[in-house]
Amino acid sequence: MAVREILPDIYWIGAIDWDRRIFDALIPLPEGTSYNAYLVSGSEKTALIDTVDPTKEFEYVCNLVKAGVESVDYIVVNHAEQDHSGSLPMAAELFPRAQIVVSEKCRDLVESLLEIPPERCLVVKDGDTISLGNKTLEFIMAPWVHWPETMLTYLQEDRVLFSCDLFGSHLATSSLFVDDMRDIYHPAKRYYGEIMMPFRSNIREHLARLSAYDIGIIAPSHGPLHRPPGPILAAYRDWISDEVRNEVVIIYVSMHGSTEKMVNHLAGALMEQNVTVRIFNLQVSDLGEIAMALVDAATVVIATPTMIFGPHPLAVNAAYITNLLRPKTKFAAVIGSFGWGGNTVEILKGMLSRLNAEMLDPVYVKGAPDSACLRNLETLADRIVEKHRENGVFTPGAG
Numbered sequence: 470m471a472v473r474e475i476l477p478d479i480y481w482i483g484a485i486d487w488d489r490r491i492f493d494a495l496i497p498l499p500e501g502t503s504y505n506a507y508l509v510s511g512s513e514k515t516a517l518i519d520t521v522d523p524t525k526e527f528e529y530v531c532n533l534v535k536a537g538v539e540s541v542d543y544i545v546v547n548h549a550e551q552d553h554s555g556s557l558p559m560a561a562e563l564f565p566r567a568q569i570v571v572s573e574k575c576r577d578l579v580e581s582l583l584e585i586p587p588e589r590c591l592v593v594k595d596g597d598t599i600s601l602g603n604k605t606l607e608f609i610m611a612p613w614v615h616w617p618e619t620m621l622t623y624l625q626e627d628r629v630l631f632s633c634d635l636f637g638s639h640l641a642t643s644s645l646f647v648d649d650m651r652d653i654y655h656p657a658k659r660y661y662g663e664i665m666m667p668f669r670s671n672i673r674e675h676l677a678r679l680s681a682y683d684i685g686i687i688a689p690s691h692g693p694l695h696r697p698p699g700p701i702l703a704a705y706r707d708w709i710s711d712e713v714r715n716e717v718v719i720i721y722v723s724m725h726g727s728t729e730k731m732v733n734h735l736a737g738a739l740m741e742q743n744v745t746v747r748i749f750n751l752q753v754s755d756l757g758e759i760a761m762a763l764v765d766a767a768t769v770v771i772a773t774p775t776m777i778f779g780p781h782p783l784a785v786n787a788a789y790i791t792n793l794l795r796p797k798t799k800f801a802a803v804i805g806s807f808g809w810g811g812n813t814v815e816i817l818k819g820m821l822s823r824l825n826a827e828m829l830d831p832v833y834v835k836g837a838p839d840s841a842c843l844r845n846l847e848t849l850a851d852r853i854v855e856k857h858r859e860n861g862v863f864t865p866g867a868g
Contacts (some may be wrong), residue, residue, distance in 0.1 A: 470532055483506040504691070506519045516541070517567075520559075548618065570608070576590045576592055604625075611671075613668045619634070627685070666760065666794050713798065717739055764796060768802070769802075806836060
């Protein structure tokens with residue numbers, strides 16, 4: 470437990486979860502995470518910004534005590550998801566006179582998810598402000614980063630943007646601020662790929678609006694704070710752009726080795742033509758690493774054997790998640806082997822309907838890959854290189 474000063478009268482009072490290794494029963498957390506909550510003490514009033522996951526209520530209460538918080542006027546809820554607001558019922562009981570500041574949609578969610586009485590809520594709209602005396606909180610509606618009710622809170626006088634999930638990273642660290650962007654780039658990109666990538670068009674709009682704000686510190690809900698904010702803003706502008714790289718992500722599962730041989734042959738043919746290849750075996754691969762690789766790749770290939778009459782369940786899961794993440798990839802293909810038939814290619818193509826990607830001809834072979842199959846894989850590699858060239862992402866002699 471620790472209370473850490475960000476600026477005079479502005480404190481981090483959250484919790485670090487060193488041991489958590491899974492999020493949403495789906496996303497691996499190899500480096501843990503943090504639940505960032507903040508205290509802002511004005512000359513007249515006091516505000517809490519977000520709470521913590523309910524598993525860390527004790528640490529949160531201890532930090533409130535250590536910070537000497539005796540009364541609270543406002544509890545700002547930027548986002549109703551439990552890792553931010555799970556301790557809201559406790560905080561609301563601890564400070565019964567505090568108004569709970571929410572967007573209109575957030576009010577409905579905290580009522581249904583957390584049983585907060587609607588009469589406790591102060592609903593704010595885009596651009597509304599609350600004065601704490603010598604400090605002013607401004608509320609910026611930012612729907613779909615990554616829930617529909619999300620808002621950001623901007624502390625005007627101190628130029629601090631409490632950005633909720635935007636610009637966050639799942640990282641348990643004792644560092645309050647990012648010391649070196651190289652240290653945070655990997656977990657921040659991974660977080661973007663897992664959480665934010667499906668909403669990149671929304672983020673593009675929000676970034677354009679935030680460019681009008683004078684921001685000195687970005688204080689997200691997970692991971693260390695950004696001061697100065699320039700490096701993380703630049704990274705996000707890259708990730709949300711339409712630009713892709715000369716990279717192919719191959720996601721595969723193989724039961725008896727045939728599909729794996731196809732994957733290796735295709736990868737070799739691509740590498741010989743200076744295409745960067747990232748291969749993920751679904752039996753052992755980390756979902757977050759796959760999501761991160763998809764952020765920039767020009768092409769994604771899903772490789773699977775046919776199980777009975779359709780794709781292997783691990784490939785189904787991968788296709789479903791890729792479709793949800795909706796990366797900016799330009800091209801996609803399916804390769805694999807079968808024993809006696811099935812609709813694997815058609816099923817996977819249908820599962821990738823949200824990708825704005827051109828589907829290249831599949832390579833789908835009966836049994837083990839023969840010489841004709843290997844030539845078809847080489848043709849597919851040539852086709853991928855041709856498409857990369859046409860889209861200006863292929864650089865001869867460089868991966």
